[in-house]
Amino acid sequence: xxxxxxxxxxxxxxxxxxxxxxxxxxxxxxxxxxxxxxxxxxxxxxxxxxxxxxxxxxxxxxxxxxxxxxxxxxxxxxxxxxxxxxxxxxxxxxxxxxxxxxxxxxxxxxxx
Amino acid sequence: xxxxxxxxxxxxxxxxxxxxxxxxxxxxxxxxxxxxxxxxxxxxxxxxxxxxxxxxxxxxxxxxxxxxxxxxxxxxxxxxxxxxxxxxxxxxxxxxxxxxxxxxxxxxxxxxxxxxxx
Numbered sequence: 612x613x614x615x616x617x618x619x620x621x622x623x624x625x626x627x628x629x630x631x632x633x634x635x636x637x638x639x640x641x642x643x644x645x646x647x648x649x650x651x652x653x654x655x656x657x658x659x660x661x662x663x664x665x666x667x668x669x670x671x672x673x674x675x676x677x678x679x680x681x682x683x684x685x686x687x688x689x690x691x692x693x694x695x696x697x698x699x700x701x702x703x704x705x706x707x708x709x710x711x712x713x714x715x716x717x718x719x720x721x722x723x
Numbered sequence: 724x725x726x727x728x729x730x731x732x733x734x735x736x737x738x739x740x741x742x743x744x745x746x747x748x749x750x751x752x753x754x755x756x757x758x759x760x761x762x763x764x765x766x767x768x769x770x771x772x773x774x775x776x777x778x779x780x781x782x783x784x785x786x787x788x789x790x791x792x793x794x795x796x797x798x799x800x801x802x803x804x805x806x807x808x809x810x811x812x813x814x815x816x817x818x819x820x821x822x823x824x825x826x827x828x829x830x831x832x833x834x835x836x837x838x839x840x841x
Contacts, residue, residue: 643828654727654814655832662827700766704828709754709820710779711830713766 617714632686634701639679642704649698691721727833735839741803746815754820760812805840
């Protein structure tokens with residue numbers, strides 16, 4: 612059974628810092644890995660998706676990398692802003708079943 | 724497209740009552756997922772449909788929970804009878820679900836239904 616772990620569970624940083632959020636998974640036979648953002652009381656918004664054959668994806672100030680051999684993904688946020696404050700979740704879809712398993716998330720606060 | 728649409732957004736009910744949550748997936752999507760989110764357990768998969776057929780319902784807590792997908796544009800999650808421990812946010816999500824060459828498997832979520840059972 613796929614297990615997904617996110618570290619750290621919470622993070623508080625001053626505005627302008629570059630951040631790295633970590634996601635690890637136990638089964639490397641994956642179909643894709645997706646990073647989401649969740650604001651309080653809201654649904655999950657897709658940020659980046661990395662397919663099994665890819666190593667990284669970029670969107671604006673966000674960059675996500677995937678290393679299947681080590682069972683890890685990182686989400687890099689450049690020049691953080693208060694508007695980046697949210698919970699960030701990663702979801703790993705197993706190859707074959709296509710069912711996403713979620714980590715518990717990293718709660719990020721960026722203070723001015 | 725309007726995205727995944729869930730109703731109701733909020734539901735407050737008393738223990739023992741029946742609760743029905745509804746979901747309309749994105750048009751053209753073949754896979755539909757019901758998740759439950761709590762502080763204690765995070766996001767848990769309840770059931771997964773593909774082409775209206777339940778593929779994996781191993782996450783359904785017990786017989787009090789049932790889910791249906793009568794057609795490609797509608798699904799329900801029913802709890803009968805409801806209990807206080809069922810209080811959570813229930814999310815519906817959909818994806819293209821063809822496993823074809825151009826299907827990235829990207830998952831799209833609704834805004835969720837917040838259930839409180841008193």
